[in-house]
Amino acid sequence: MANGGMERFLGGSPGRVALQLLVLCIVVGMILSALNIDPRNIVHWIVGLIHRIAAMGFGAVEEFGRYILLGAVVVIPVWIIIRLLNIGRR
Known part of the structure; x- marks a missing residue:
């Protein structure tokens, strides 16, 4: 896949998507921890x-x-x- 195809697949640049996923993981992890899950x-x-x-x-x-x-x-x-x-x- 060319870089443009990868960005289209991911919905943005790989670094930006990785950062968004990291932040989302932290938020969901905190919520699940608060719920004692x-x-x-x-x-x-x-x-x-x-x-x-x-x-x-x-x-x-x-x-x-x-x-x-x-x-x-x-x-x-x-x-x-x-x-x-x-x-x-x-």
Whole structure:
């Protein structure tokens, strides 16, 4: 990637983005510390969530697939209609 492509990808110069991320990490870290939230607790919660999802078995995956199909029945036609209406306006 050229430097311009990198800046476009990052949303600014790499140094500036790194500084913004550092400041954001400090602020979020202070807030989490004030709330007495430990990073290990977050990791344990995520691991536990994955274990619970795995324990539910493939029935949960099937149900999730149903939700996707049910939503797609409504969302895809509406999206196509909106796209067609926008093409007509141009």
